[in-house]
Amino acid sequence: EAQLVESGGALVQPGGSLRLSCTASGFTFSNFDMNWVRQAPGKGPEWVSSISTSSHTIYYTDSVKGRFTISRDNAEESLFLQMDSLTADDTALYYCARATGWYGSLDCWGQGTLVTVSS
Amino acid sequence: EIVLTQSPATLSVSPGERATLSCRASQSVSNHLAWYQQKPGQAPRLLIYGASPRATGIPARFSGSGSGTEFTLTISSLQSEDFAVYYCQQYNNWPRTFGQGTKLEIK
Numbered sequence: 549e550a551q552l553v554e555s556g557g558a559l560v561q562p563g564g565s566l567r568l569s570c571t572a573s574g575f576t577f578s579n580f581d582m583n584w585v586r587q588a589p590g591k592g593p594e595w596v597s598s599i600s601t602s603s604h605t606i607y608y609t610d611s612v613k614g615r616f617t618i619s620r621d622n623a624e625e626s627l628f629l630q631m632d633s634l635t636a637d638d639t640a641l642y643y644c645a646r647a648t649g650w651y652g653s654l655d656c657w658g659q660g661t662l663v664t665v666s667s
Numbered sequence: 668e669i670v671l672t673q674s675p676a677t678l679s680v681s682p683g684e685r686a687t688l689s690c691r692a693s694q695s696v697s698n699h700l701a702w703y704q705q706k707p708g709q710a711p712r713l714l715i716y717g718a719s720p721r722a723t724g725i726p727a728r729f730s731g732s733g734s735g736t737e738f739t740l741t742i743s744s745l746q747s748e749d750f751a752v753y754y755c756q757q758y759n760n761w762p763r764t765f766g767q768g769t770k771l772e773i774k
Contacts, residue, residue: 583763592754593703593711595763609762643710651758653701653716655723660710 550575550656552644557661564634568661570627570644575656578622581647583654584629586640586663596642597629600650611637634665669693671755673766679774682745688769690738690755699759702731702740705768706751714753715740745771 556568568584584596597608597618606618617630627644642663646656670693680686690700698718703711713722715731718738728743742749750773755766 592752592768593705593756593765595756595765598763607761647758648716651699653713653722653756653758654703654711655713655716657710657712 550646552646552656552658554642554644554658554661557642557663559664559666560634561667562635562665564665565630565632566634566663568629568631568642568644568663570658572625572627572646575646577620577625581650581652582620582627583645583647584618584627585643585645585654585657586638587643587660588640591640593643594640598647599627605650631663634663636665638663639665668762669696669757669760669764671757671764671766673753673755673769675769676767677770677772679772680745681774682747684745684774686742686745686749686771688740688742688753688771690733690740690766692736692738692757694760695735696757696759698734699757700731700733700738701756701758702729703754703756704749704751705754711754742771747773 551573554570583598587593599618615633619628641660643660644658645654672691674689700718702715705711719731730741752768
């Protein structure tokens with residue numbers, strides 16, 4: 549069974565940094581494009597970033613461009629999100645999600661890791 | 668950015684009845700439209716991809732239709748476990764976007 553497990557969420561001060569990790573199991577990680585999706589308390593999901601299987605193609609939502617960096621390690625079957633210059637607007641539950649293709653839906657989600665940005 | 672508008676925001680339906688949820692895109696997304704179900708404390712779960720095919724393990728009472736800018740999710744006979752929030756998502760353009768959700772509640 550495909551499974552994704554996120555970690556790294558924490559309480560961080562505004563302007564701080566955090567690195568999220570997502571570990572995959574039960575499927576061939578290197579064959580799938582991967583995504584980060586976040587959900588602020590009481591709000592709907594918001595796509596954050598996508599990375600292709602080989603890391604050659606990466607996209608970000610505008611609000612995180614220049615502050616967040618997505619990466620992956622296929623050998624370690626892991627996905628990462630480096631988050632810098634955090635603001636209160638980044639407070640959310642961050643999900644790792646597998647895509648069925650570059651133009652694909654998100655068919656496997658982790659349970660999320662909570663990032664809280666507050667002084 | 669493609670805006671997805673879901674209606675209604677809240678839908679009250681009795682168990683056993685049919686529910687029809689709508690998602691309208693601000694421009695064509697072809698058939699690159701998915702529907703997700705989310706229950707409290709859980710991650711979203713893929714129901715429908717490509718506007719109409721059901722994801723693995725999704726019961727036949729869930730059906731999707733539409734293309735271009737108008738999409739519908741229909742639940743033919745509501746079961747107790749179907750009461751949740753439903754989101755549509757387009758994956759035709761960057762940035763990927765989600766609708767604001769429809770809360771399906773028990774009448």
